[in-house]
Amino acid sequence: MTARIYVKLKPEVLDPQGKAVSGGLRNLGFGGVKDVRVGKYIVLDMDDAIPVTEAEKQVKDMCEELLVNTVIEEYEFKIDH
């Protein structure tokens, strides 16, 4: 079972890495880019024996306890069985 977690900074939090990437893209001639945000993409390989509802609960707990700084970041996740 695979859980894919997408973590990004909250919209009101400044993203210096995104700003740097945005500037880099413009310098390379990609003028159509208005804004860039850089976050984390975490892929968890989980034991298939765990029921999906239990896995969802566990992934939520993992995010809140370790993977995501909920003060400045927000997250979504998907589980493929």
Place this chain on the structure above:
Amino acid sequence: MTARIYVKLKPEVLDPQGKAVSGGLRNLGFGGVKDVRVGKYIVLDMDDAIPVTEAEKQVKDMCEELLVNTVIEEYEFKIDH
């Protein structure tokens, strides 16, 4: 128009950050996690005037020229119009 880019290390490349996260999750009691890979999640806000086929080409070029180290990383992207 929003382009979402998911970058991860190629499967054969060692991921020390993923290993550290995996160990951390196990220490917190999440025993069902077999493997963790940590990648990047990049969200581009692009000019709506660009046709989707052109945007797809541009995002591919951005990935290969700046956003992704294609020697060790692989990527996928989605564009929402």
